Amino acid sequence: MLEHKVKLAIVDDHLIVLEGLQKLLTSAGDIEIAGSFTTGAAFIDFLKSNTVHIVLLDITLPDVNGMDLCRDIKKLSPDTHVLGLSNHSERSMIVQMLHNGATGYLLKNVSAEELTQCIHEALNGQVTFSKAVREIMARPSMTELKGVPQLTKREKEILKFIADGKTTSAIAAELFLSPLTVETHRKNLMQKFEVKNVAALIKEAVQRHMI
Amino acid sequence: MLEHKVKLAIVDDHLIVLEGLQKLLTSAGDIEIAGSFTTGAAFIDFLKSNTVHIVLLDITLPDVNGMDLCRDIKKLSPDTHVLGLSNHSERSMIVQMLHNGATGYLLKNVSAEELTQCIHEALNGQVTFSKAVREIMARPSMTELKGVPQLTKREKEILKFIADGKTTSAIAAELFLSPLTVETHRKNLMQKFEVKNVAALIKEAVQRHMI
DNA sequence: ATAAAAATCCGGGAAAGCAGGTAGTTGAAA
DNA sequence: TTTCAACTACCTGCTTTCCCGGATTTTTAT
Numbered sequence: 001m002l003e004h005k006v007k008l009a010i011v012d013d014h015l016i017v018l019e020g021l022q023k024l025l026t027s028a029g030d031i032e033i034a035g036s037f038t039t040g041a042a043f044i045d046f047l048k049s050n051t052v053h054i055v056l057l058d059i060t061l062p063d064v065n066g067m068d069l070c071r072d073i074k075k076l077s078p079d080t081h082v083l084g085l086s087n088h089s090e091r092s093m094i095v096q097m098l099h100n101g102a103t104g105y106l107l108k109n110v111s112a113e114e115l116t117q118c119i120h121e122a123l124n125g126q127v128t129f130s131k132a133v134r135e136i137m138a139r140p141s142m143t144e145l146k147g148v149p150q151l152t153k154r155e156k157e158i159l160k161f162i163a164d165g166k167t168t169s170a171i172a173a174e175l176f177l178s179p180l181t182v183e184t185h186r187k188n189l190m191q192k193f194e195v196k197n198v199a200a201l202i203k204e205a206v207q208r209h210m211i
Numbered sequence: 212m213l214e215h216k217v218k219l220a221i222v223d224d225h226l227i228v229l230e231g232l233q234k235l236l237t238s239a240g241d242i243e244i245a246g247s248f249t250t251g252a253a254f255i256d257f258l259k260s261n262t263v264h265i266v267l268l269d270i271t272l273p274d275v276n277g278m279d280l281c282r283d284i285k286k287l288s289p290d291t292h293v294l295g296l297s298n299h300s301e302r303s304m305i306v307q308m309l310h311n312g313a314t315g316y317l318l319k320n321v322s323a324e325e326l327t328q329c330i331h332e333a334l335n336g337q338v339t340f341s342k343a344v345r346e347i348m349a350r351p352s353m354t355e356l357k358g359v360p361q362l363t364k365r366e367k368e369i370l371k372f373i374a375d376g377k378t379t380s381a382i383a384a385e386l387f388l389s390p391l392t393v394e395t396h397r398k399n400l401m402q403k404f405e406v407k408n409v410a411a412l413i414k415e416a417v418q419r420h421m422i
Numbered sequence: 423a424t425a426a427a428a429a430t431c432c433g434g435g436a437a438a439g440c441a442g443g444t445a446g447t448t449g450a451a452a
Numbered sequence: 453t454t455t456c457a458a459c460t461a462c463c464t465g466c467t468t469t470c471c472c473g474g475a476t477t478t479t480t481a482t
Contacts, residue, residue, distance in 0.1 A: 014319045020231030060298075087271075087298060108225045152428060165411025167468070181430050187470080197438085197470075198410045200376025206417040363458060378438070392460050398440075407440075408468090 005032040006123060007051055011069070012058035012085065013038045017108070021056060021115075028116040040064040044072060052080050054122055057102075059086035059093065067100045074101035081122045091136055093209065094129075099150065104128035149192035156210065158185045163202050163211045216243035217334060218262055222280070223269035223296065224249045228319070232267060232326075239327040251275040255283060263291050265333055268313075270297035270304065278311045285312035292333045300347055305340075315339035360403035367421070369396045374413050374422045 008031050010021050018036045025031050034052055037043040040063050043055070055073065059066030070082050084097040084105040094105045103122040106115065110130045121128035129137060151159065161171040168186065172179040186198075195201050205211045219242050221232050229247045236242050245263055248254040251274050254266070266284065270277030281293050295308040295316040305316045314333040317326065321341045332339040340348060362370065372382040379397065383390040397409075406412050416422045 014231075015322055016231035016235060016319055017227050018231070019234040020225075020227035020229070023230040023234055024227060108227055111226055154429065162410050163414040165406050165408050165414075167408070169468090177429095178431055180432055183469085184430075184432095190470085195376050197376050197378070198408075199373050199413050202410050202413040203374045203376075203417055203422065206414055211414065365459065380438085388459095389461055391462055394439085395461075396459085398442095401440085409439080 006030055006119070007032055007034040007053045008119065009033070009035045009037065009043060009046070009052045009055040011037045011040060011043045011055060011061065013060075013062050014058075017058070024112040024115055027112060028119070031116070031119065038062075040069040040072075044069075044076065047073065047077055047080070052077065054081040054083065054103075054119060056083050056085045056106075059084055059088055059097070067096050070097060070100040070102050081125075083118060083122055083128075088209070089132065089136055090209075094133060094137065098127070105133050106130040107132045151189070151192065151210070155185055155189055155192075158182060159189055159201075159205055160211055162186065162189075162198060163205065217241055217330070218243055218245040218264045219330065220244070220246045220248065220254060220257070220263045220266040222248045222251060222254045222266060222272065224271075224273050225269075228269070235323040235326055238323060239330070242327070242330065249273075251280040251283075255280075255287065258284065258288055258291070263288065265292040265294065265314075265330055267294050267296045267317075270295055270299055270308070278307050281308060281311040281313050292336075294329060294333055294339070300343065302347055305344060305348065309338070316344050317341040318343045362400070362403065362421070366396055366400055366403075369393060370400055370412075370416055371422060373397065373400075373409060374416065 008025070010018055010033065012018055012021075015038075018038075022033060022036070025033065034050060035043075035046055037046065038061075040061050046052075057066055057070060057073075061069065064072075066084060066086070070084070073080055073082055081103040082097075082101060084094070084102045085108060086093065086105075087108050089107055097105055103125070104118055104127055106118055107130050109132060110118070114130050118128045118130060157175070158171060161174070166174070168182045169179045171177075172182045175182070190196065190198075190201055193201050193204050195204060202211070219236070221229055221244065223229055223232075226249075229249075233244060233247070236244065245261060246254075246257055248257065249272075251272050257263075268277055268281060268284075272280065275283075277295060277297065281295070284291055284293055292314040293308075293312060295305070295313045296319060297304065297316075298319050300318055308316055314336070315329055315338055317329060318341050320343060321329070325341050329339045329341060368386070369382060372385070377385070379393045380390045382388075383393045386393070401407060401409075401412055404412050404415050406415060413422070
């Protein structure tokens with residue numbers, strides 16, 4: 001196999017993190033930083049006309065959330081490996097990222113060695129975690145075990161409206177839908193979350209950062 | 212006045228951030244990084260036998276929280292300026308830091324120029340914020356303005372039950388109350404939160420860490 | 423092309439929530 | 453002591469949610 005440099009991209013809205021990562025990665029000679037981006041949109045743009053082998057993706061971005069962006073990246077370029085990078089250590093976050101096609105997940109307290117090691121593992125297609133993440137995954141907690149329901153775009157949309165306290169009919173009016181349609185989505189949401197009223201629904205959703 | 216280099220310390224448990232900050236600060240020639248620390252304890256130790264003019268202090272640390280550490284620092288070395296550095300953009304966080312003696316507050320999305328500017332302002336004793344923080348402080352958003360409603364013990368109790376998805380009558384049974392009483396509490400809760408249904412109530416409550 | 427998933431729409435009935443009150447009892451602070 | 457906040461309880465009328473059950477069309481993935 002030819003040993004070209006690995007093209008790596010970073011998506012993070014914090015300049016500090018961008019610089020920090022670049023510094024940490026200079027020691028790994030075979031990695032080339034193809035680009036740094038502060039928004040998901042900017043990276044997607046770049047990806048359309050450039051090859052990226054691996055991308056370090058912050059979960060919280062100004063424009064889109066990491067989960068959705070991850071999914072978009074994999075759709076656009078299935079061979080690009082995505083490593084989630086975040087301060088969020090909740091199991092649900094990690095699981096969600098993997099569901100959406102990420103190859104691994106790192107917390108921002110990674111060391112330089114961990115970082116480069118994870119990158120290389122990811123390039124081999126291995127699912128890889130930073131040390132702190134492995135510990136979280138190893139000790140599953142009751143509440144987190146149930147996993148995160150996979151919501152459709154419409155469902156997410158309506159979930160947000162519900163959380164804002166809007167009634168079914170108000171939502172329907174705003175989205176030009178029949179109230180009955182909104183009712184159905186609401187019903188499905190509650191089924192997916194395995195709850196039986198909005199109160200519990202919203203609690204779960206907020207706690208899982210879906211709102 | 213003699214122009215010695217400014218002795219600056221960084222306390223942050225993320226290597227990435229440490230490196231990133233160092234990189235960003237190299238451009239400011241008059242600043243010398245006296246030390247980097249990943250725990251509050253380590254920095255306090257250092258401070259006992261070294262002069263530090265200014266410290267960039269992450270709010271979330273493994274051993275202590277930033278507020279308390281800030282207070283300790285000012286007690287030990289009142290002339291050391293503390294700049295809070297965090298991802299947390301909640302107004303309450305910022306205010307708390309200032310109460311505890313911080314000279315300023317930065318979000319981690321600061322630019323290099325902002326960073327050095329804030330450092331210099333802080334050295335002059337000026338209270339200083341990064342741009343994003345100034346915006347938060349200038350425009351108290353609706354949700355932040357109302358502050359946290361003062362709930363009675365009973366109300367908090369019932370709020371939790373509601374968030375768990377329990378119905379009014381179930382709560383009443385569990386607390387040996389009339390359902391009507393629970394209804395009243397629920398009504399009062401919604402008044403205090405200025406919302407008109409449970410969905411919004413729970414969202415607000417969770418987001419304000421009351422659940 | 424075909425299957426699967428998502429999004430849309432519908433009915434009816436039971437249950438709960440919402441909004442607007444009123445009002446007695448208690449316990450602590452002024 | 454009286455005054456006030458909290459907790460308790462009640463009423464009426466109306467709206468909305470919740471829970472069954474379906475159905476059709478459009479989009480997406482294989």
